[in-house]
Amino acid sequence: MPGLRGDLPEIDPPGGDRALDALLSDVRACRICAEALPLGPRPVVRMAKGARILIIGQAPGTRVHETGLPWNDASGDRLRDWLDLSVDDFYDPAKLAIMPMGFCYPGRFDRGGDLPPRPECAPAWHRALLDHMPDIELTLLIGQYAQGYYLGRRRAKTMTETVHRFADYLPDNLLPMPHPSWRNTAWMKKNPWFEADLLPVLRDRVHHLLG
Structure with a gap:
């Protein structure tokens, strides 16, 4: 399934929570680290009150920056397959919230590969956003x-050992992944327990929470 380009709106539909809507507007207007961003700021976050699943990933790539849609790339295609979710369910902010560690594209290393998420985002915004998400019952912690x-x-x-110990974190509704x-295809082949043990647990929880 190819990237979604711009098929869905960047701005979440009204969720009946004016305080959260206002906070999301503030997040999308954030310019804390604008001078460090090679493509300029375009914070990408998607959520609505009532969501029961939260995805915390790394930071947007260039395609996500262009479209404003989180996980709008090949990695997102694989993630949706892991979750066994349709595009519509994945992008329904009342079901699944998306809040990366860094909200904007951070740039690339000279040798290739994206830079780490900007360190300003999580301390500045995560706690405030989480305070508006009381119904989250599963948080996916994607990446180191x-x-x-x-x-x-x-x-x-x-990271491999952390993910392998995923059952230790489930009582706190946390699931490291x-x-x-697609660069991690070799990792998956070396760690067949991920598909055999973790993915069935993940899909079962997702389907239970989303009905």
Whole structure:
């Protein structure tokens, strides 16, 4: 399934929570680290009050920056397959909220690959946004940055070990996962337990929460 380009609106539909709508407007107007962003600021976050699943990833890539749609790329296609969700359900902010560690495209290393998420975003905005999301019952921590920020000392020495110990975090409704980049295809082949053990648990929880 190709990237979605611009088929869905960037701005979430009104969710009946004026305070959250106002906060999201503030987030999308954020310019805290504008001078450090090679393509300029375009914060990408999508949520509505009542969502039961939260995805915390890394930061938008160039295609997401262009369209304003989170996970609007090949990694998003794989993530939707992992979740066993349709595009419509994935992009329904009343079902699934998306809040990356860095809201804007951070640029690339000279040697290739995206830079880490900007460090200003999570301290500035995450707590305030989470305060408006009381119904979240499953948070996916995708990649080392989300896991480091939200698991802290509970994180294992490596991302692989942290994900392998996913059952340890489920009582807190947290589920660490690798990034669904196609660069991690080799990682998945080396770690068949991910598809055999973790994905069935993930899909079962997702389907239960979304009915």
